[in-house]
Amino acid sequence: MLETIGVEDESELFDVPESIRFEGAFGVDSSDERATAREIEQVLSRNDETASFLGRGHYAHHVPAVVEELSARSEFLTSYTQYQPEVAQGFLQALFEYQSMLVELTGLAVANSSMYDRATALGEAATLATRVRQTSGSRVLVPELLREGQREVLENYATGAGLDVETYPSDDGNVDLDTLAATIDEDVVMVYAENPTARGTIEERLAEIGDLADGHDALFCLGTDPVAMALLEEPASVGADVVVGDAGALGLGHAYGMSHGLFATRESFLRQVPGRLVGAGTDESGRRAYTLTLQTREQHIRQERATSNICTNQAWVALRTAIHAAWLGADGLIELAEKAARAPKELAARLDDIDGVDAPVHDRHHFREFLARTDRPALAIRDDLGDRGYAVHALDEDHLQLCVTDVNEHATDGLVEALSEVA
């Protein structure tokens, strides 16, 4: 090969000035496959084995073996973004089906093929609001109970778009509608609410929030997830203009916060949607075929006038979400969601029987999670439970938050027993 090129050594191919050539070493030893696998296994074994009752935005449901196996097929895993659609029909169809499932769940006409996570999808929703709104405005309203990390991501996106993020208060876990009504004005471009909320409560007045936003030409953005949507009020039916959320709750499970962001919106905002969209058209043989579409919204065509900078997204996680949702079917999804609506109530009732614990704190319906008030400091209880192999959130001085789904329900007896020892 060197002869064909006409050089004696590969180093001649590098047009790098001497002064900046790297002569040092990185200091990374190589190791063979077996040793690499062993090293990683050993390091990861330093993660404690824990029955996790953690939620607050990152959820796990049992991922069926068939989801793991099918998504791991290497044609899916090693393929690139579908810029040559004729040779990528399979992945395009899988993403089209994913989008379609989100359309069924949200009731909105358009879902993109993925964002990074809920927080960045929320940031994108805020910038979309500035593009579609009739008049300019500068305020984005979010619940005071919104996870700090999500608010910080939103604040970064908002600042770049010339927006300020403000919080509105809560009322027993849910939106304090009266105060929201008093603070909203024509300067508000978007109102964000979550269902379920960050505390696991189910909103009861979503349509009123939607009307309130609509009355001020503000977008109503709803944060949720595919399991919750299978049972709770359909976002479109309560006036949601944009739906964001972590869709990795189906298909991925706990991955230290890695997920994928769902993003759905109304057809009228189609040309302002961030990220990739798969559309169906026809090929030369007249058959239905799929392709990335409306790409003139995107950075590789529109550069600084693009709707977003997103390029690489979370397509493979979206594939997993779709396979998982299809495996469950409508019945299975609803059943999973009904379990998530029953389980927190049942667990809260058991915790409430423990001396020194009141649960649930909020007099609301719950989904997956709930708060418990403790007499002893919550942080001390969390640590004591940690020592006994159970992970829960300590929210503040005297509140725990616990999440219960199909993947940890088997551990509830043990948790109740452990908590009764340390509460």
Next chain:
Amino acid sequence: MRYDQARWSEEDHYEPLLIEKRSETVDIEDSPLPDDLTREELTMPSPAEPELARHYTRLSQETYGVDSGPVPLGSCTMKYNPSLLERVAADENAAVHPDRPEESVQGTLEIMATLQDWLGRIGGMDAVTLQPPAGAAGEYAGLLIAKAYHESRGEDRSEVLIPDSAHGTNFASAAMAGFEVVELPSGEDGRVDLNALTAAVSEETAALMLTNPNTLGLFERDITEIAEIVHDAGGLLYYDGANLNALLGQARPGDMGFDIMHYNVHKTFGTPHGGGGPGAGPVGVTADLACFLPRPHVRESEGEYELYDPERSIGKVHGYQGNWLVLLKAYAYIRRLGDAGLAETSRKAVLNANYLAERIDFEIPYGPFHHEFVASAGGRDAANVAKQMLDHGVHPPTTKWPELVDEALMVEPTEAESKETLELLAGAFDAASSADQDTLESSPRRTTARRIDQVEAARSPHLSWKAFEDS
């Protein structure tokens, strides 16, 4: 080599949609919640597991990946993804919740701290954050850091300079971070024109974003002078890591004068592209900028690993800590290769690109190039050339970009391909270059779908299966 991609077809479609195979609409009744808090019904596909398995197996066969054949997409670094990476990411101990206390996820934090350290050494950077979930997110985080740095010095700089040959994400990220974009025209040699740069910098310059080697595969030989011009004006130098696969062990962005860089671990460090993602876009910075990194950051302290908030952190660019499982795969890749393997990677990547360029009969206007080159399809439509290549068992190169080259074919074979595969690619190029116009326009013929009318698909968008409900 001939190639026939799998194809299941009926008269008007290929593999049917799941919803067309089996679906159900279920009413919500007797739920644990009051009726006014629930939806009325839900429609979803409801295949039995064997149907599901066949559906997605067929869809996988109708998808071409690196494991199917070469994917020489310029700027994308479609190298082989070792199976080992999937194995380690499937470790049950990796499946942790992000709110676990630090002391209970020491293994995860140790992997992250070590990876931060390795990436720092590889790029010549003093501190690295792993939080950005993709390259574009890395650019965005890097620009927020630049903004915070200037603000900390009482300066409100409004402009980011970007060469016309840069990736589209650079422009979009700058706009999202609230900057004005100033586009720099390339010089005749395809590199940064020092005169144009000197004319463009000012007290408004927040940063210059550069890819090096640039998208034409050319090394910016004047990088030291470029750094001086930007730094003298008070600006920062940002390195787009998309082409780092050319330089491992040869040169480091930190030594060239770059202040901020992102790494595309799904390009350089072998993690699979997954049909578009997930990737990861860690960001490295010089010591002066470490206090602005996203929070929380991982560090070691007396053998234990902890999270802390850098003093003047820009806040967050991802809800949690980014794409953890992708980062774990990158760790495995770097450990497996080590110093020698990483350096060999770039030598081989550059060798392969140069060899393939010799073997094809296309004009390559700019050089000397490194891991990728941009050929011109000349009088032919580059898109047609690409479609014809599909019929020869290879994935075509990136087409029609960068626009500096007429009918561009941007080719990056990567280090993974053997001489025999490079010959196969060369054969596909030659076949496309000698094909007559009818053949070019009627290709591809052997892929699952025939040529798709993308203009019509965009004109009347059908974005979900609801578009077919009545048909």
